[in-house]
Amino acid sequence: MDFDFAELPENDRYRLLSNFVGPRPIALVTTIDEHGCNNAAPMSFFNVFSHEPPLLILGMETRPDGTAKDTVANIRRSGEFVVHMVDMAIASEMIVTGINFPSDVDEIEFAGLTSTPSVKVAAPRIEESPCAMECKVSQILDYGRRTIVIGEVMQMYVRDECMDERGRYVRPEVYQPIARMHADNYIVADNQFVLKHPAELLITRKPPALPQLK
Template sequence: MEFDFTELEPQSRYRLLTNFIGPRPIALVTTRSAAGHNNAAPMSFFNVFSHDPPLVVLGIQPQSSGEEKDTMVNIRRTGEFAINMVDMTLSQQMLVCGLGFDNEVDELSMAGLTAKSCAKIDASYAAQSPCVFECRVERLIDYPRRTLVIGEVVHMHVHRECLDAEGRYVDHERYQPIARLHADNYITSDRQFELSAPPIADFIKPQDK
């Protein structure tokens, strides 16, 4: 089948993109409301895009009413947000944070998560998250139905047990984030395997002498 995205309606584009591009990591994004409450919302339009500078990108769409979500309102006002990575132990709490409470509700508290103050930004993060990225907005790119939030990572919190003995690389048996496939389908990273590329010499014919 062929799909002409220049002619396709938005909901069909969403279905095709999110069904076939996956798994997508989940960012539980925490921000501070104007009244000082903790806001937390899961986003699956998220990934890392650069290490130098260290940049992550979120894609945040408005509510069905057309109004901006609390997360986007807070990010515009403060220019700061934290990304809490989600593993199986946080999966249900992540869903609670996405229920769409009123903006004065503290989603971290509602989900039973422990709020800790960030080191470099005015926001809280979930202490239970295996790793957290504190971010400042590098730029916002606005489209009619979505805003791309490019954030620069300024600080990172990692549970010690998620790293190897030297504290340099992730311990894949301990750090197993979940990711979204489509609709209510998710995947966990507990089944990992190594792939090593063959030497390029195996594919290059020796020159005739």
């Protein structure tokens, strides 16, 4: 099938892109409003963008009535936010934070999660997350109803057991983030395997042995 995006309705473009570009990592983003109220919201239009400088990118849409969501409004005002990775231990709580609450509701508290002070930004860190990245806004781009936020990572927290003894590499048997597929379907990184770099394959002259996936 071929799809002409110039002719395709917006909902169909979203369906195709989000169904086939995946799994997409989930950013559970915390901000703080002008009254000091915590805000948390998940988003799956998210990824790491660069390591030098260390940049993350978020894609957020306005509400159906055209008004900005709390996360976007708070980021524009404060110029900072915290991105948390999500594992199975907090998957249900992450979904709860996605409810369209009034702006004065603390989604972290409502979801049963614990807020703790960040190091370099005012927005709180969620204690239960295996990984959190404190970010300052580098650039904000507006495309109609879509806001693209590029944030520079200023500080990163990783739960101790997620790293090896040297604090250098992730332990895949411990750190197993979830990601979004399509609609309400998610996947967990609990079936990881190794593919060697092509240079190593040239030395052995053997094709990689792929595992039997579940």
